[in-house]
Amino acid sequence: MFVKIQNIKKTFVGQPVLHDVSFQLEQHATLSILGKSGCGKTTLLKIIAGLLHPDEGSVVINDIKVNEIIANKRDIVYIYQEPLLFPHLNVFENIAFGLRLRKLDNNIIDRLVIEMINELGLKGHEKKIPTQLSGGQKQRVSFGRAIIVKPKLLLLDEPFGNLDVETRTSMQLLFKQISEIFGITSLIVTHDLKEAILMGDKFGFMEDGFLKIYSNKTDFIQDNNTGVQKEIEFWKNL
């Protein structure tokens, strides 16, 4: 397996946040983890990204234990709910940011960024600064900036949470499409049931720091804890 998360435990000021969290994920696949706010989803992502240290357990990427590798050397990009575009850079430079950090040749950067801008449907917006973009466009730039550096693993922390329903749906589809094109391995955490089902190839449910992984979509849907059955009942009885 490409990603192996083994027995991760984390406690904050005596309060356990993650209990023995383990899962595995193959390359180029997306794991959707559904969970309410405060269930430990963000903590798990930050531990995998190297932004927090686990009390116990290991993070293994491509058979390499990365626990002791600092965040900027892990090749794992974390996407926040907010697009967090750099306000002092335009669209082009925001997308080129990770490539510039790697000190790539300017011609290569130009070519890759233009390709990415075209894939994201942002042609004509290159020179715009973040305040001139809509919410959906900002999130596209944020994806582009993350994907262009070809991370081993992409972590998405409720990335569509701030978007309206219509934009959210189009962004979810765009992300699926881009993930396939660039062969991205990703882990998305969300509290949105529909989003979890739409985005994932594999599924998990997190509650009070415990993570349950399902072998397939049907098991995830049929588990009463996930809330899918309640949702189906609601729409049936409407």
Place this chain on the structure above:
Amino acid sequence: MKTIKGGFLGLLFGMLIFPILFMLMLAFSLTWRYPQLIPESFSLHTFLNIFSSGSNILGGLINSLLIAIVVTLVAVPLAFYISKQVAANSKRKYLILCAYLPFTLSPVIYAACLNYYFVLAGLNGTIFGVILAQLIIVFPYNIILFITHWNTQINSYSDLTATLGGNRIQTYFKVLIPLSKTILLIAFFQSFLISWFEFGLTNFIGIGQVNTLTIRVYQYINEANVQLAALSSLILILPPLFMLWLNKRIMFHQI
């Protein structure tokens, strides 16, 4: 309504401009006797005296500039970096309390408390001693100024840069400093002005051997040398006025 507003603005303008005009006339007057409203004759003699060898004003100006620039260039970047560490520290409440200490005691009393150590280290009466003493005030001031700047969002930017592959130096120079441009400008201006106008602490640690422009102004007033007092006061307010103008230009440019 327009007349009241105009009158108020006129009054405000007069209050700001009149002292400067008055000092200008005083500095360049040759004779100004009561009850004349304006000097009877003007001369550049006092002004040209600045550039004469051994001029106290020029020496004071150079010392003031040197001290203010060094204090600002040391205190602001250092406080910018340290405040980030303080904000992330679990004992930040106590550390922030320490930063307030020089202000709760008053800088001069604080200097008196530290004087023993300055004497012991042979720093009394030296420019380095004055710079160090001023840093004791300006550095914590900047810590207090920056501490609220390190909020969740800026920390998220910092984390995001790390996951995109940025090392610590890249994170500072490519993200944190550009994002903190406004507060950094304020910090630079404020620190320069605190140091530039500092009197008590400089006088205490400088023991009369480090003559800054502020100290010169007080000396000339004590000596009743009104022309030189007015001229050195004018020079004293020039850099702040220039910085005010520059600050306004930069801020408006940013908007």
